[in-house]
Amino acid sequence: MADAMKAGKISMALPLSASTASELGKTNGITADSGISFDKVMLAFNNDNNSPFSDEQIRKMTRYAIDAKTIAKNAPDAYAPLGGPISPLEDGYEDLSGLYLYNLEQGQRMRTYFGVNYIAPIDILVPKEYESIGNDVKTAIENLNINTNLEVLDSAADVTERMNAGTYNIALTTMSDEGDASVFDNGQSVFHFENGDAQQAYANAMAATNDNDYQARMRDYARAVSENAASDWLYTRKNFLAVSDGLQGYPKNLTDRLLPLNRLTLH
Numbered sequence: 001m002a003d004a005m006k007a008g009k010i011s012m013a014l015p016l017s018a019s020t021a022s023e024l025g026k027t028n029g030i031t032a033d034s035g036i037s038f039d040k041v042m043l044a045f046n047n048d049n050n051s052p053f054s055d056e057q058i059r060k061m062t063r064y065a066i067d068a069k070t071i072a073k074n075a076p077d078a079y080a081p082l083g084g085p086i087s088p089l090e091d092g093y094e095d096l097s098g099l100y101l102y103n104l105e106q107g108q109r110m111r112t113y114f115g116v117n118y119i120a121p122i123d124i125l126v127p128k129e130y131e132s133i134g135n136d137v138k139t140a141i142e143n144l145n146i147n148t149n150l151e152v153l154d155s156a157a158d159v160t161e162r163m164n165a166g167t168y169n170i171a172l173t174t175m176s177d178e179g180d181a182s183v184f185d186n187g188q189s190v191f192h193f194e195n196g197d198a199q200q201a202y203a204n205a206m207a208a209t210n211d212n213d214y215q216a217r218m219r220d221y222a223r224a225v226s227e228n229a230a231s232d233w234l235y236t237r238k239n240f241l242a243v244s245d246g247l248q249g250y251p252k253n254l255t256d257r258l259l260p261l262n263r264l265t266l267h
Contacts, residue, residue, distance in 0.1 A: 005030060005242055011266055014241035015256050018076035021240035029245050035252030036079050039237035040087050040175045041130075043137060045230065046168050048192040052119050053169060057110055059229035062170075063100035064107035066140045071133055072097075072235035082233040084226040085181035089253065092181075092205070092218020096226045096233075104143055111144045121147040125163075125171040127156045133234075134172060163190045174237065181218075184225045193230040 002020055005013040006027055013024065025032025043066070045053040053059050072081040080088070083096035122141060126134030131152050138150045153159050162168050175183075185202040187194030201224045205217035226233070239255045249263035 002242075005244075008244070011244040011247045012241060012250060013243075014239070016240040016242060018238070018240055021242055022076075024242040030242050031245055032240070032242050033250075033252060034079075034238040034240050035255060036087075036089055037237050037239045037254060037256055038087050038089060038176055038178050039256075040082055040085070041075070041078070041234045041237055042082075042173060042175060043232040043234065044163060044168075044171045044173050044191055045232070046163075046166065046170070046190075046192060047187075047194070047230065048166060051169055051192075052122060054192075056228060057113060058119065060100070061107040061110035061144060062141060063229050063232050064103045064110070065144050066137060066232060067102035068100070068232060068234050069097060069102065071136060075133065075235060077237050077240075078235040079238045080236055082235050084222040084233055085175070085184055085230075086218065086222045087236045090178055090181070091211075092215050092222060094219045094222060096223060099223075099226050100229070100232075104140075107144055111146075116145070119146050121149060122169045124148055124150045125153060125159050125168050126150065127153055127159050127172065129156075130172050137170070137172070166190070166192075181222060181225070184230050185221075191230060193225070193228075195224065195228050195230070198224040198228065198230075 001013045002024060004010045005024055021032040024030050045059055047053050069081045072078040081097035083099055086093045124134055124138055134150050134152060138148045141148050159171050159173055163171050163173065183189040184191060184193050185199055198221060201221035205214055205221050208214035208217050241255060243250055246267045248265050248267065251260055
């Protein structure tokens with residue numbers, strides 16, 4: 001597709017990786033562009049009773065130790081830091097990236113609540129494409145005096161398979177569906193997160209009888225989930241595309257799932 005774009009055989013190419021879009025953007029007559037997706041790149045915590053992350057304080061101190069905003073700033077596919085389970089294009093979005101701002105000293109203070117050997121070594125799963133983020137997360141957790149093991153798997157599907165099997169502590173994964181924040185209402189999900197306040201907030205949202213109430217109650221739900229550090233949501237991901245300079249009216253947002261072309265014109 002990239003070769004066809006360079007040769008002028010097509011006027012729009014998508015979906016593209018950040019690197020491919022950037023490379024095409026260097027070609028005369030081609031513009032690289034991007035929009036927002038539903039994709040939420042996150043560090044999933046396994047809240048199961050057999051995992052260290054069943055402890056709320058361990059989840060919270062881990063979030064303090066990880067500089068999520070810097071990770072988002074440096075990631076080529078990042079639109080903006082996130083901080084919670086609902087992305088900007090979903091109902092009930094609120095920017096929650098300020099809830100656990102990077103504060104290693106706070107994380108280390110919380111670490112002193114636990115004995116030196118109380119916390120078992122933590123296994124971190126990442127797909128190959130996010131190995132650099134995995135290394136950052138590994139270093140951050142080791143700064144809490146916790147031993148870690150980074151496993152770099154071939155693909156996101158391999159990470160998902162391990163999550164489904166429950167054989168993980170932290171997994172770098174992507175949630176991609178509208179409304180998938182609901183999984184944190186159910187302790188039977190791959191996250192095994194169960195919290196009474198979050199469940200009540202979600203029930204309230206489901207009982208809303210108008211859009212304004214639904215939006216407000218979903219914000220309450222997302223905040224309850226994030227305040228309890230069910231996981232660590234790093235950023236919302238971009239969609240990338242490349243277009244010929246004469247193409248106008250093309251969509252940018254959600255182009256990985258919707259492609260309305262009724263306004264498309266080529267000059």
